[in-house]
Amino acid sequence: MSTAAQRMQVLVVGAGYAGATAAVRLAGRAAGRVDVTVVNPRPGFVNRLRLHHVAVGQRVPAPTLSTMLGTGVRFVEGQVTDLGLDTGRAVVAGPGGPRTVPFDRLVLATGSTTEVPVPGGEHAHAVGDIGAARRLRQALDGVGAGSDVAVVGGGFTGLETVAELAESRPDLRVRLVTTGEVGAWFTPHGAEHVRRTLGTLGVEAVGGRRVTAVEPDRVLLDDGDALPAALTVWCGGFSAPSLAWNAGLGVDERGAVLTDTRLRALTHHHVLAVGDAGHAPAPGGGRYSMSCQYAFPSAAHAADLLVAEALGTPDARPLDLGFTARVVSLGRRHAVLQPTDRRDTARGRAVTGRTALATKWFQTRGTVAAIGVERRFPGAVRWPHAAATRPVPAGSAA
Ligand SMILES: Cc1cc2nc3c(=O)[nH]c(=O)nc-3n(C[C@H](O)[C@H](O)[C@H](O)COP(=O)(O)OP(=O)(O)OC[C@H]3O[C@@H](n4cnc5c(N)ncnc54)[C@H](O)[C@@H]3O)c2cc1C
Missing domain, CATH: 3.50.50.60 (FAD/NAD(P)-binding domain)
Structure with missing residues (x-):
């Protein structure tokens, strides 16, 4: 010893x-x-x-x-x-x-954690860390029916957050503001499912616009317009x-x-x-x-x-490390399981319905369970290697 x-x-x-x-x-x-x-x-x-x-x-x-x-x-x-x-x-x-x-x-x-890189960042809420998520929860309690809420950022966190908000508070007018098209990362079938589901949940998609500042009751956009927002949730990137x-x-x-x-x-x-x-x-x-x-x-x-x-x-x-798929939830009843190539770029037909939902459920609980499994059986965590995953298509950047 x-x-x-x-x-x-x-x-x-x-x-x-x-x-x-x-x-x-x-x-x-x-x-x-x-x-x-x-x-x-x-x-x-x-x-x-x-x-x-x-x-x-x-x-x-x-x-x-x-x-x-x-x-x-x-x-x-x-x-x-x-x-x-x-x-x-x-x-x-x-x-x-x-x-x-x-x-x-x-x-x-x-x-x-979430960083808000525009003026007025102190007015924005976030879900990047537990403190921010709890503060957002409190702020939501204080937002009355019919109020406008803006979720900024169309990455996975933005999509999951806007869907969850719209589903849990159907009395709010919820908008998703993204610099690109909503769901642009997915292949066409997955993107269509994302847009349709958000529409069903009552989310208004504002694509192709950049938020340049956050104020207490609105967000300013790069084209000079403003959108009303009693509450802004920034999902535009982590640092x-x-x-x-x-x-x-x-x-x-x-x-x-x-x-x-x-x-x-x-x-x-x-x-x-x-x-x-x-x-x-x-x-x-x-x-x-x-x-x-x-x-x-x-x-x-x-x-x-x-x-x-x-x-x-x-x-x-x-x-x-190679990649195989990404799964994104859209509220409690919808999810998209998007296959990827080994470099994490969306490829092929997205899976929706129960399979996608079950995969997401397993991911959100399984990640915690995996740590306990690793403790009991050290070496248990495995991951796909690049050679064993879907190749990167010819012609893509090296
Ligand atoms: C709402 C949301 C949804 C997401 N969904 C997905 C998803 O579907 N799929 C996916 O792959 N990823 C998702 N992510 C991203 C994923 O959560 C992160 O990539 C992941 O948490 C990174 O793990 P980590 O251990 O590096 O960091 P963390 O999980 O952030 O853990 C870092 C820890 O370090 C602690 N810490 C920080 N500073 C100090 C310090 N100075 N001293 C001591 N401790 C410190 C923190 O308190 C924290 O406990 C999501 C993130 C969010 C916020």
Whole structure:
């Protein structure tokens, strides 16, 4: 049995899907050669995939993190406020006051939150983190029947949020404002289903317009028009917290740590960044999308590299990740399951109806269950590899 001084001290910052997965996999596979500490601001797990459900008042379970992580991981409740990358010490502000946590290796899994990049952002609500979702829920309670609500952003979060809002509050006039066409990411059949379903729910689609400012009772558009909005929900994009930048790590324009394909920070090799907090080069250029489909594999891969290092058998394999499909819910009765190629571009005929709904249900619950499974059976999280997934069609950009 190795002593604490001989064991590798790994600090995981953040216990969302990525941080929790990395921690339990590492603790489970490293056979007593690693001490794993996880720091997270709350003792309960936030199932971020369901924050739009929180916003409309649905009850979403928050499993206790210490139970989820198990006895092989030390859980510290608090927020990492400062990272000494050269000293190997992190400052944690927690309920018992500030403390310091030492580390040899750092796994940054701090996720992302909503950033509103236009004037008046303070008037906008969001669903990007639990605090924002709860505030939106309260604000919705104060919005009277017949009021106008604008949801800004036509990505997956915008689509899921606008549908949930319209379904739960049919007394409101709900608009979706997007820079592109609504549902443009999907193939034609999927896009048609998205537009039809939103129409059925009473959502007015305002496509091809950019919101340039948010005011307390309206949003301003790039063509000089304005839309009334007693409440604006910004779903226009996520950014990583500033902790990494403040610590001196190299980050991209959204604050995510720039890593190599082995998920090690380009500027500090003893730091690995996973999930939304990391920007690893994707095969087609750019980064992998901020998604669970990246959070779980990147976390599991980072854990495996650290296990190998702790066991004295260094492993330099790059992350090998392919994509197969995306599933988007449109309220409680509709969903679209869109097949993709290995680089995550929509291809082929979308699936709707019960199969899509069941897949979405499984995704939103299964992601939480997967962490418990990984804890009991370390190594259980698997993901599609690029070679085993649908090829990228000839002629697409390399
Ligand atoms: C409403 C909504 C719907 C979504 N739907 C989908 C979907 O259908 N499919 C999909 O693939 N993705 C979806 N996403 C995106 C997905 O939720 C994220 O990509 C995913 O949560 C990333 O996981 P993560 O572990 O990297 O980050 P997170 O889940 O955000 O976890 C990060 C954790 O780090 C903690 N943290 C942050 N800073 C600190 C600090 N300084 N110290 C300590 N802890 C810290 C946070 O509090 C949090 O607990 C959705 C997101 C939202 C908001």
